[in-house]
Amino acid sequence: MNKKKRIGLTTAIFIALLGGAAVGVFLHYAVPAGTFRDEFLINGVFYVVGNGFVRLMQMLVVPLVFCSLICGSMAMGDTKKLGKIGVKTLAFYIATTALAITVALLLANVIDPGKGLDMSSIETAQVAIGEKMSLADTLLNIIPTNPIGALANGEMLPVILFALMVGIILAKLGENAETVGNFFSQFNDVMMEMTSVIMKLAPYGVFCLIAKTFSGIGFDAFIPLLKYMAGVLLALAVQCTVVYMAMLKGFTGLSPWMFLKKFLPVMGFAFSTATSNATIPMSVDTLHEKMGVSKRISSFTIPLGATINMDGTAIMQGVAVVFAAQAFGIGLDMSDYLTVILTATLASVGTAGVPGVGLITLSMVFNSVGLPVEAIALIMGIDRILDMCRTAVNITGDAVCTTIVASQEKAVNREVFENPKAGSEPETEG
Ligand code: ASP
Numbered sequence: 001m002n003k004k005k006r007i008g009l010t011t012a013i014f015i016a017l018l019g020g021a022a023v024g025v026f027l028h029y030a031v032p033a034g035t036f037r038d039e040f041l042i043n044g045v046f047y048v049v050g051n052g053f054v055r056l057m058q059m060l061v062v063p064l065v066f067c068s069l070i071c072g073s074m075a076m077g078d079t080k081k082l083g084k085i086g087v088k089t090l091a092f093y094i095a096t097t098a099l100a101i102t103v104a105l106l107l108a109n110v111i112d113p114g115k116g117l118d119m120s121s122i123e124t125a126q127v128a129i130g131e132k133m134s135l136a137d138t139l140l141n142i143i144p145t146n147p148i149g150a151l152a153n154g155e156m157l158p159v160i161l162f163a164l165m166v167g168i169i170l171a172k173l174g175e176n177a178e179t180v181g182n183f184f185s186q187f188n189d190v191m192m193e194m195t196s197v198i199m200k201l202a203p204y205g206v207f208c209l210i211a212k213t214f215s216g217i218g219f220d221a222f223i224p225l226l227k228y229m230a231g232v233l234l235a236l237a238v239q240c241t242v243v244y245m246a247m248l249k250g251f252t253g254l255s256p257w258m259f260l261k262k263f264l265p266v267m268g269f270a271f272s273t274a275t276s277n278a279t280i281p282m283s284v285d286t287l288h289e290k291m292g293v294s295k296r297i298s299s300f301t302i303p304l305g306a307t308i309n310m311d312g313t314a315i316m317q318g319v320a321v322v323f324a325a326q327a328f329g330i331g332l333d334m335s336d337y338l339t340v341i342l343t344a345t346l347a348s349v350g351t352a353g354v355p356g357v358g359l360i361t362l363s364m365v366f367n368s369v370g371l372p373v374e375a376i377a378l379i380m381g382i383d384r385i386l387d388m389c390r391t392a393v394n395i396t397g398d399a400v401c402t403t404i405v406a407s408q409e410k411a412v413n414r415e416v417f418e419n420p421k422a423g424s425e426p427e428t429e430g
Contacts, residue, residue, distance in 0.1 A: 013206055017207075020207040020208065020214065021211075021381075024212065024214025024218075025219065027041065041215075042211075042216070046211050049207075053208070056205075062159060065347075067188035068188055068191070068192075068307075068350060073167025085297060085409060088408070097310070097311050097397075099311075100239050100311035100312070101340065105321070111234070112326060113227040114324060147159070192352060225379070228319060229382055232320075232389070236312055236393045254403065254412070255418070265282075267395070270394070271389065276394050277352075284298045292412050292416030293411065293412050297402060297405060302398055307352070310397075311393055311394060315393070316383075317347060317348075318340065324366060339369055343368040359380060359387075
């Protein structure tokens, strides 16, 4: 795909991030308060452009999640044909995501990324602190009494349930409902295109959001943001090198070191594109040529994983929840954390494997525990680099689960896996 453009956008976002921070800090310390600084710049241009961008992102959430979940679960519906393999893969995907978010929540609570940052001062009127609900009601509310109402109100959990059911039934009906299935997959393409168009505005949005934030709190925001980044990166590293590798060793006996060594180029590709979808062919090929994993399995599990299994994204969302709760001084209890684990697991299913979507579905995780989406504005500026890192973890999770399932199905050629030179002879694939 248009790799060049993406790299251009990444650079632009970084420049916007640094520029916004510099301008914000300058305004905070060097420009005296007054109409020009406060009314025109901070609460005028920065506020309108920055929040305009946030609203554009929010505009995408309901239709994007709805369509991409229908498409994802249509693919899941097909898993019936693959019976045991499909169910096992799904179980691994869901379990690794739940584990990932748990690791993230635990680490974030140790690092305390949002402590010391007082965001309540820059909280705006549009931010609504959601009502707290009991776990029983939260669970019951997953079932929409009126799915159209849930869509209109942006209630994500009911939307997800409804979308999952529509997708599974579409898969079951197959050709009989081809037109509806095609409609949703084409609408999904439309939403993906809209996402990439809106992402092009990201540098402007990021510049204004960051400038506004830093002009309000000066250097106070640096340390919490660094801690947030460190929290996400640490949790990603733990997931990748401890959780996945222990699973690989435990379930298959294969060498984690060999796996990582051979899979590293695919991770590098995912890192540079921040797009799980784009790595599907390379993943399937690497697993086959270098690790002896049967394509019969991987050609099904890898695309499915790139659509529904986003452990790295779930990790970012877990750390972001703790960060936002601390920055806004909102206490979270055990039932909130369980809700976060549930919603972030579902959000990971609903996150499309393209750049930046994890940040969009984050608003649904925030909503589920009544956190203000305003906090997303702050982390949005540094999200691109984290997006690149979490995408590498997202696709590693898919590959580890695939290798485990394939090994249990005796579909891994261990000689190929253990041969350090396997797949190095040039071999092309169509
Ligand atoms: N960029 C991620 C991926 O493609 C999704 C996200 O977290 O935004 O896997």
